Amino acid sequence: MAVTSSRAVVTLPGDTQILITREFDAPAHLVYRAWTEPDLVRRWWSGDRGEVTSVDIDLRVGGVWRFVMTANAGFEVAFHGEYREIVPAERMVWTEVFEGMPDAEALNTITFTEADGHTTVRILVQHASQEHRDAHINFGMEDGLQEALDQLEAVARSLR
């Protein structure tokens, strides 16, 4: 039986970085497809947090991507960026901006390493500052999205 760790492992290799590692029970060319074909991305990208409502992928260097999801709580979140490097089934580099925090652009590098039909995926998220990196992790918390929006609403209300 194939042993696949179901847990993603997140480490912080540097002040401005996040490294996410996970092994998949599939060859690299299939994992790559699941990351780059809109109909496939749509099925997993939101995790349990909501539904993916839109996936645009212009898979070429300089091409733009944009993913939109409606969270379970009803609000919408969107991310976009640009592809910088594409080596099919091996490596991709792209920029990523969470549209709720447009200044905090990250540069992501993903590598697909296949061995014995399994693929180890490593995603290195490189932020420009530690502040942005920390905000990214804080925002990644399960209820982080909701909290941030509650805060935003409170601020909006106070401005009335």
Added chain:
Amino acid sequence: MARAATTADAFNAVAEPRRREILDLLAGGERPVNDLVALLGLAQPLVSKHLRVLREVGLVEVRGDGRQRVYRLNAGPLKPIYDWVKPYEQAWSRRFGRLDTVLEELVLEELVQGEREAEEDGENGRDE
């Protein structure tokens, strides 16, 4: 999350790649400082400097063993880092759980496709 700018807590102490390497080495058990110097390939004063920082935040403990100083890991101060990152990690785990399902289907699809092609090849073989 507000941070001290100095090496005042474990967060800052482990931001340095060499110090993380030392922690990785000590995770396998205690080691004399000479071992660490040899394994890291760094100058002794530099290793000592890193060890001092790690001791200050409580990540390593030291004992004298004859003329040697032996270091061991104390992972306790790493817990706040783990607790901080954990929800983010869980979010990725759930996302990847879904990706597993997608991949299972793709693997199966490819398998079926492969068998169909093998069958067709077999039939072609008979035709010839």
